[in-house]
Structures are given as structure tokens and as C-alpha cells.
Amino acid sequence: MELVLSIGIGVLxxxxxxxxxxxxxxxxxxxxxxxxYAVNLFIFSMGRLTINAPPVVKAGVEVDLxxxxxxxxQALVLTAIVIGFATTALFLVVxxxxxxxxxxxxxxxxxxxx
Numbered sequence: 001m002e003l004v005l006s007i008g009i010g011v012l013x014x015x016x017x018x019x020x021x022x023x024x025x026x027x028x029x030x031x032x033x034x035x036x037y038a039v040n041l042f043i044f045s046m047g048r049l050t051i052n053a054p055p056v057v058k059a060g061v062e063v064d065l066x067x068x069x070x071x072x073x074q075a076l077v078l079t080a081i082v083i084g085f086a087t088t089a090l091f092l093v094v095x096x097x098x099x100x101x102x103x104x105x106x107x108x109x110x111x112x113x114x
Contacts, residue, residue: 012038025095025105036084040077047073
């Protein structure tokens with residue numbers, strides 16, 4: 001499972017960096033979103049990959065930390081998802097305003113000479 005998660009994070013990072021280097025603003029926004037998803041998966045994986053384990057300790061039960069998931073990365077990822085959604089929406093609005101003002105969606109504001 002760790003290998004699949006590592007490969008998935010690597011693919012997301014590679015795709016995100018490739019899209020960030022593209023000349024169109026929409027591709028840059030999607031690249032930033034992919035990078036944020038990769039970082040969220042990385043933070044989530046730092047809380048140990050346990051299956052069917054509760055994230056909190058119950059009262060009266062002997063504490064064995066190997067059987068519990070860490071709730072802090074889960075809370076951080078949940079917060080990051082909400083913030084990432086808001087910033088992506090803001091980027092899209094800025095992109096639409098920029099396209100309306102300049103007439104192009106290139107990052108540098110002008111079409112290439114090809």
C-alpha cells in the first residue's frame with residue numbers, strides 16, 4: 001500500500017510541475033491544484049497508514065499507540081482541502097478577469113510568435 005501511495009504522490013507531483021510550466025493560465029491553475037493534492041496525500045500518509053483503526057483513544061482501554069491512527073494529519077488535510085478549494089476558485093476568477101482585460105490566456109499576456 002505504501003508503494004502505491006508513493007507512486008501516486010510522485011505522479012501527481014510530476015504532472016503538477018509539468019502543468020505549471022505550460023504557457024496557459026488554466027493549465028497553471030490545474031497544476032497548482034495537483035500539487036496541493038499531492039501535498040495533502042503526503043501529509044495524510046505521515047499519520048501512519050493503518051486500516052480499520054480508530055483515530056481517538058477510548059476511556060478505559062489500554063493505550064497501544066501502534067493500533068491508533070494520528071488525528072492531527074487528518075485535521076490538517078481537511079483544512080488544506082477547504083483552503084485549496086477557496087484559492088482555486090479565487091485563481092479562476094482572477095484568470096477570467098485577466099482574460100477579459102488582455103484578450104488572451106497566456107501567462108505572460110501575449111500570444112507566441114509561432
